[in-house]
Amino acid sequence: MALQSMTGFARREGTSGRWRWAWELRSVNGKGLDLRLRLPPGLERMEVDVRRMAGETFSRGNMQANLSVSAGENRFETVLNQDALATVLALRDQLAGIIDPEPLKLDTLLSIRGLVEFRESEDSEDALAARDADVVSGLVGALADLKLMREQEGAALSRVLLDHVSTIERLTQTIERDPSRSPQEIAERLKTQVAMLLDGTAALDRDRLHAEAALLATKADLREEIDRLKAHVAAARELLAKGGPVGRKLDFLAQEFNRESNTICSKSNASAVTAAGIELKVVIDQFREQVQNLE
Incomplete structure (x- = not known):
């Protein structure tokens, strides 16, 4: 079994669908194994697994593990408020004899607040599961890289x-x-x-x-x-x-x-x-x- 130093650094990054992720691991001397973990919002559920995997690989060292995840492509979808549209059309019918009944144009509809909403489209559960699996695989590789560096120092x-x-x-x-x-x-x-x-x-x-x-x-x-x-x-x-x-x-x-x-x-x-x-x-x-x- 190889000797290990307690100092080392490792970085792994990759993509999964439209997502880009990166792990950075740093390790310095410590009396025991102390892991400080920084995860992006929404991925806090991974903390238990990350700590378990680090504990299975190392026994001592003050470690810092940072994960960054970002969407490489922003995708948007439109959501039409059907109730608001029905209200606008009913109002047009009520005013038919008072104002010119011109056809409603798209730019007119878009200017009505709350009628059409643009929001970022959400990934499917399968796509998010695949992303999380890739992130965990990246952590496995980063831990192996850190262990190799610590063994070389050792x-x-x-x-x-x-x-x-x-x-x-x-x-x-x-x-x-x-x-x-x-x-x-x-x-x-x-x-x-x-x-x-x-x-x-x-x-x-x-x-x-x-x-x-x-x-x-x-x-x-x-x-x-x-x-x-x-x-x-x-x-x-x-x-x-x-x-x-x-x-x-x-x-x-x-x-x-x-x-x-x-x-x-x-x-x-x-x-x-x-x-x-x-x-x-x-x-x-x-x-x-x-x-x-x-x-």
Whole structure:
């Protein structure tokens, strides 16, 4: 299953009879799936289906879906008011002996208010049903286009994230191999520090000092943090290979990466380890920033 970014754009347009329609879909980062929908008057009934279709295709992202529908050809029909016409004809008969009984002309009839009405002709139910079906088909295509764009963005993000994971792994190995972490180095450093404390000071308890030194050596050990970093690296690679909506899980891993790097920096007793720990924190921040774009 492919990774998806949460950013994308798609547009589909077409015609159905005398109608022209166009879908525009936009998507940006979001904690969940939030769809803002704009439908033209008369097509509000499509909202339930549109939201269902979007939910079946995507799981996260702030989305905006706009539909425009317009008539490409205006068709008009005339409606004759039969009652008004009968009244006009009756009046003419009543006035036959008073005024000249000239035949009524069309322009005269059209000038009589309410006698003839011009209005836009309505489409048949079959024509409107065909239009709505074409509009829904267009939405299916627009959603597929948006998904494809998000997957393309997701593939690019995956490569960037894998590079970050490789850098985290390399820095973890650097910390693990640093000479300052060897038991001999730790013992020698503690031996020197204890000797400096005991020099000329008889009041200090040697056994207590050695016990405290052993405790400090245990606290300074980075084995657990290194092992957890390695496990997180393996988990991140597995999630990226699995694909699908894994953005939340990778964001959690980023937090765990950061926690371990903070601990390493606080425990470090060597400048090389501290430098690697700081660089590790920078890469983890970059990793987490990119993860925010994933579904």
